[in-house]
Amino acid sequence: MKNLGRVFLVGAGPGDPELLTLKAVRMLRGAEAIVYDRLVSKEVLELVPSAARMIPVGKAPKSHPVPQERINEILVELAREGLSVVRLKGGDPSIFGRGCEEAQALNAAGIPVEIAPGITAAQGAAASTGVPLTHRGVASSVRYVTGHCRSDMPLDLDWSGMADPQTTLVVYMGAANIGEISTRLIGQGMLASMPAMAIANATTPREERFISHLDEIANVATEAEIEGPVLFIIGYVVSLYRTLPADVLAQYAVEPVLERVHV
Incomplete structure (x- = not known):
């Protein structure tokens, strides 16, 4: 059985990659899978390792192609594959970002979680x-x-x-x-x-x-x-x-x- 991976809830900030924290950059550079939102800027996404698996789960007003429950499942599934997973969210995960809901789902599944706050x-x-x-x-x-x-x-x-x-x-x-x-x-x-x-x-x-x-x-x-x-x-x-x-x-x-x- 594979060792469990780890999920990092990372705040991508408002868009300028220079506003990322050093912790966020470290987590991005070590990521094997990126689960990212629509509001993450293209400039920030350019920092992602080329070999990382990219999984878009963005929502738009009245358009939620990937429901929150499914996003939670995706994070658990990737971590159970033994991957280092970054859940990349615009702004700060704890300010209207539903980061707590995802952390709760991961904790319930026994998946280690670490959070890197972002500039809102x-x-x-x-x-x-x-x-x-x-x-x-x-x-x-x-x-x-x-x-x-x-x-x-x-x-x-x-x-x-x-x-x-x-x-x-x-x-x-x-x-x-x-x-x-x-x-x-x-x-x-x-x-x-x-x-x-x-x-x-x-x-x-x-x-x-x-x-x-x-x-x-x-x-x-x-x-x-x-x-x-x-x-x-x-x-x-x-x-x-x-x-x-x-x-x-x-x-x-x-x-x-x-x-x-x-x-």
Whole structure:
């Protein structure tokens, strides 16, 4: 009987391979099989060993060709073949990445699991755009929420809490529902003129930035026909866009960046 392999849950970060942790790079280089998501950038995938078995299991809105239960089974099956398996997930496995569910399934099967955290999309977007997630006197807290519920169920969020003007609101997977989210927030008292930003493909050469107000950001995003993963940042911190010194932004900016500003 073959020795059991090991599974590594690796955060691929927002897209720029230079934002990977050293631990993540080490795990990738030693991988014999890669089970990867749709949101993992092509630049990160270029770091994968050429001999590694590549298994795409990506999901898209209302399209889940490989159900989560099957993904769990694939990880167990590969590990039982004695392979070193990397489960490569965009951003951080523990932030809207269902990494805990996969770790639970692997633990139940007796498969060793190790996790390498990744820079989540909000942090990557903050670095590349210069929009901070918190700022003294502007935002004292930040809140991450998902704009897409399980099995496409209706959104059931803490709307009143999310409308706090002192909190930066970051919406993941919200492209399909940003119109409803904006309307609900305004209904809870958030100003329609609250600055809002949509960032697509953050930290990659394909990055696009769309700056508007809360009551218009849905229209802007729809008209732009944004492709790729989109993150929304809502709050007064967006008004700080382009206020950081150019040399600071240059540390993170990936060129070329397409900007479509609507105010």
